[in-house]
Amino acid sequence: MGKMTIDDLAKIRDAARYKIALRQGAGRVRINVHMGTCGIAAGAREILTAVMKEIESRNLQDVIVTNSGCAGLCSQEPMMTIEVLGEPAPVKYVFMTASKVKEVIDAHVLKGQVLKEYALAVGSEKTR
Amino acid sequence: MAYRTYLMVCAGTGCVANHSMKIKEKLESEIQRRGLQDEVSVVTTGCNGFCAVGPLMVVQPDGVFYQLLKETDIPYLVEEHFIKGRPVKELLYTPPKEKVPIPKMSDIPFFADQTLIVLRNRGLINPERIDEYIARGGYEALAKVLTSMTPDDVIREIKASGLRGRGGGGFPTGIKWETCKHAHGDKRYVICNADEGDPGAFMDRSTIESDPHAVIEGMLIGAYAIGSSEGYIYIRNEYPIALERLQVALRQAREYGLLGKKVFDKDLDFDITVVRGAGAFVCGESTALMASIEGKPGEPRAKYVHTVERGLWDRPTCLNNVGPGQMFRRSCCWVHSGLPVSARAMCQTILGAAAKARKSFPSVERSITRA
Numbered sequence: 001m002g003k004m005t006i007d008d009l010a011k012i013r014d015a016a017r018y019k020i021a022l023r024q025g026a027g028r029v030r031i032n033v034h035m036g037t038c039g040i041a042a043g044a045r046e047i048l049t050a051v052m053k054e055i056e057s058r059n060l061q062d063v064i065v066t067n068s069g070c071a072g073l074c075s076q077e078p079m080m081t082i083e084v085l086g087e088p089a090p091v092k093y094v095f096m097t098a099s100k101v102k103e104v105i106d107a108h109v110l111k112g113q114v115l116k117e118y119a120l121a122v123g124s125e126k127t128r
Numbered sequence: 129m130a131y132r133t134y135l136m137v138c139a140g141t142g143c144v145a146n147h148s149m150k151i152k153e154k155l156e157s158e159i160q161r162r163g164l165q166d167e168v169s170v171v172t173t174g175c176n177g178f179c180a181v182g183p184l185m186v187v188q189p190d191g192v193f194y195q196l197l198k199e200t201d202i203p204y205l206v207e208e209h210f211i212k213g214r215p216v217k218e219l220l221y222t223p224p225k226e227k228v229p230i231p232k233m234s235d236i237p238f239f240a241d242q243t244l245i246v247l248r249n250r251g252l253i254n255p256e257r258i259d260e261y262i263a264r265g266g267y268e269a270l271a272k273v274l275t276s277m278t279p280d281d282v283i284r285e286i287k288a289s290g291l292r293g294r295g296g297g298g299f300p301t302g303i304k305w306e307t308c309k310h311a312h313g314d315k316r317y318v319i320c321n322a323d324e325g326d327p328g329a330f331m332d333r334s335t336i337e338s339d340p341h342a343v344i345e346g347m348l349i350g351a352y353a354i355g356s357s358e359g360y361i362y363i364r365n366e367y368p369i370a371l372e373r374l375q376v377a378l379r380q381a382r383e384y385g386l387l388g389k390k391v392f393d394k395d396l397d398f399d400i401t402v403v404r405g406a407g408a409f410v411c412g413e414s415t416a417l418m419a420s421i422e423g424k425p426g427e428p429r430a431k432y433v434h435t436v437e438r439g440l441w442d443r444p445t446c447l448n449n450v451g452p453g454q455m456f457r458r459s460c461c462w463v464h465s466g467l468p469v470s471a472r473a474m475c476q477t478i479l480g481a482a483a484k485a486r487k488s489f490p491s492v493e494r495s496i497t498r499a
């Protein structure tokens with residue numbers, strides 16, 4: 001890169017916004033994929049990849065992805081929990097597949113509507 | 129694809145001495161072996177201040193703080209935390225005399241009540257990447273100063289901020305700049321004093337190791353205010369990591385045209401030379417420091433003529449410490465936002481039997497070495 005202009009500063013800053021938000025642990029939405037032995041055996045790995053792909057393709061700058069251990073409901077894995085800042089409680093989604101991930105992100109993350117047909121329950125143990 | 133997790137490995141002097149670079153290599157190879165290289169990124173950062181429990185690492189966005197890491201811990205850690213999502217309890221921090229570990233960095237008392245100002249980028253960016261500094265708003269204060277303020281505006285702003293020196297005397301920085309700007313001379317110099325000779329003090333080292341570009345940006349703003357084209361950073365040779373990061377930072381700033389002729393195509397030509405001090409305590413004093421830069425024995429002279437009027441090579445010279453250097457850029461942003469604390473922010477080093485450090489110095493940025 002050659003000599004910087006003032007516009008370049010803003011460009012670099014904008015391009016790195018997501019990276020910096022992650023490093024500060026800050027985000028509007030937190031998607032937690034449960035990855036205990038049961039979750040992994042049921043395909044949690046593909047769910048995690050699907051979540052990351054959705055975030056990438058939609059260029060979501062305020063969603064952070066974490067993974068956690070078994071939540072104790074192994075029969076309904078793969079499972080993921082979505083926490084949205086300002087919503088009263090996190091929501092657990094069960095029997096996830098890559099296409100369900102897409103629907104859930106569309107409805108819950110983007111529109112703020114809980115997708116009841118895939119949800120286990122509203123409200124559960126806190127992850128933060 | 130973007131990474132989902134960042135492993136912020138501390139690479140301050142304390143952690144590097146405790147082999148944090150080996151931890152970093154091991155993490156990278158283990159992440160590669162597990163096929164996580166597109167999801168998990170390892171970043172080296174400046175000093176986090178909690179050197180007593182190094183080598184340490186912070187996992188983001190989870191905010192989990194790992195301490196006293198050993199190479200042999202890494203395979204288990206990678207599998208448990210990054211594949212199975214379970215933080216490793218044995219590697220978490222447990223406060224003295226307590227039994228329950230604290231997983232999150234933000235819940236650890238040492239970090240919880242710090243307001244980071246001078247060290248706002250510590251642990252958050254790789255100090256050897258100029259783009260990461262810019263990503264945090266770096267060089268924007270300079271851009272603002274060059275595009276919307278005259279040198280006199282800058283001095284007024286610094287005066288209004290109440291910013292004072294950090295060398296002990298507490299001299300108002302705005303007045304120093306103003307005097308220097310109006311002193312007679314064909315050329316003026318800006319010097320950053322990073323010759324931190326006091327035994328056990330390493331605030332400047334931490335600052336430079338974490339965020340070297342902030343010092344450069346501060347000096348650029350100072351240079352514009354007083355009308356200088358030549359700057360020096362006088363730094364102890366005993367700070368090899370700080371020195372290296374500073375040189376990397378200067379090289380990057382030159383490549384981007386942030387040092388050199390016509391910065392941002394505006395009326396500012398400025399470059400910085402690094403001078404290494406040989407470790408004489410007295411060279412932290414302004415006149416001795418300037419004598420040392422000139423190649424003379426580092427001895428102080430009587431200051432009936434101030435260095436702002438006749439300093440380096442008998443020309444007007446503005447000498448500031450590392451801390452305020454960082455804060456010029458903050459001051460320029462802050463006066464507008466009405467935050468009065470800018471004048472008081474300070475980084476402190478606490479060492480020895482420091483169990484009570486938190487009580488004695490609430491809300492300061494701090495570093496603790498192994499007691």
